[in-house]
Amino acid sequence: MNWMHIFTDIPILLVLTLFLCSLIFCVSKYLYVSKNLKLFYMFISNFKKTDLNFRFKEIDEWMSYNPYVSAAWLEFKNTLVFSESIPLKGQNNNLTYKEVSTTVQNIQTTVDPLYFFDEESLITSKFNYKFIQSVATILTGCGPLFTFLNIAIAFGKIDFSSQEQTILSVAGLMSSMQVAALVSVFAVGSSLIFIIVEKLSYNVLCKKPLYAVQDRIAKLFDNISSEKFLLELLKETKIQNNALQHLIGELPDNFKIALNSGIAGNLVPYLENLIYGMNLLNKQMKEVAKSNKKDDVDELF
Numbered sequence: 001m002n003w004m005h006i007f008t009d010i011p012i013l014l015v016l017t018l019f020l021c022s023l024i025f026c027v028s029k030y031l032y033v034s035k036n037l038k039l040f041y042m043f044i045s046n047f048k049k050t051d052l053n054f055r056f057k058e059i060d061e062w063m064s065y066n067p068y069v070s071a072a073w074l075e076f077k078n079t080l081v082f083s084e085s086i087p088l089k090g091q092n093n094n095l096t097y098k099e100v101s102t103t104v105q106n107i108q109t110t111v112d113p114l115y116f117f118d119e120e121s122l123i124t125s126k127f128n129y130k131f132i133q134s135v136a137t138i139l140t141g142c143g144p145l146f147t148f149l150n151i152a153i154a155f156g157k158i159d160f161s162s163q164e165q166t167i168l169s170v171a172g173l174m175s176s177m178q179v180a181a182l183v184s185v186f187a188v189g190s191s192l193i194f195i196i197v198e199k200l201s202y203n204v205l206c207k208k209p210l211y212a213v214q215d216r217i218a219k220l221f222d223n224i225s226s227e228k229f230l231l232e233l234l235k236e237t238k239i240q241n242n243a244l245q246h247l248i249g250e251l252p253d254n255f256k257i258a259l260n261s262g263i264a265g266n267l268v269p270y271l272e273n274l275i276y277g278m279n280l281l282n283k284q285m286k287e288v289a290k291s292n293k294k295d296d297v298d299e300l301f
Contacts, residue, residue, distance in 0.1 A: 011146035011183045014150045019190035022135040026198050029127040030205040035120065036068045037209035044216050050105040076116040081108045081224060108224045113217045123206050132198065143187030150180035
């Protein structure tokens with residue numbers, strides 16, 4: 001069997017070229033995904049759940065400017081619930097801070113993080129995954145295509161004009177039939193090899209880093225349902241309303257005490273000073289009247 005003649009056959013070369021190019025494309029894309037997922041995992045591994053409130057800006061900047069995860073992060077960020085505080089004035093006008101909810105102490109999410117950081121957003125959307133999945137089908141389809149094409153060309157070269165030409169054309173037909181059969185063998189074999197290599201490399205280079213990233217994110221952000229968070233806010237609102245009702249009920253007594261205290265502390269001393277001043281003025285007027293030698297009233301008479 002002349003293997004050099006077989007490997008120089010155009011249909012076989014096309015099948016092998018398609019197989020090698022598709023395999024290189026597949027492995028290169030999987031390596032690209034593996035590299036970015038490992039970088040993503042290394043970054044989020046530097047954070048702890050208790051650090052999120054203080055280092056969230058650092059996470060947000062890295063995620064937003066990283067084109068590999070920015071789209072998934074922007075959608076995921078809208079589901080985050082922050083443990084915000086309300087500033088309240090205490091005694092001596094000192095500001096005190098009260099948490100919105102007693103159960104939400106860290107940054108939590110109302111949707112499962114795996115809904116956003118899934119296989120589609122972190123792997124299959126980063127390259128032409130549908131093409132890779134169809135390579136095996138294309139290779140398999142190339143086998144019958146080139147096989148029947150070679151057979152058709154071989155039958156067209158049969159010459160029955162003479163005995164010698166008939167023998168030569170039949171010999172060429174047999175050689176073409178062999179190459180046509182080998183095209184299908186190479187096509188199916190390439191398809192099987194591609195499927196095996198693609199599945200193994202996908203699991204090793206993509207699936208394992210993805211599972212590590214998903215596990216880390218799930219541990220970093222606690223999942224709380226939106227209904228539960230609204231229930232907590234409702235409880236806090238009821239507590240505040242109850243405190244407000246007590247404050248309104250005590251308001252008349254407090255107003256009375258404050259009014260009495262204000263009158264006793266400010267108005268009474270002011271009135272006492274006013275009366276004292278009037279008495280002093282009256283006394284001075286009497287002394288002036290006594291010191292006069294003549295009485296103006298007596299002069300009138």
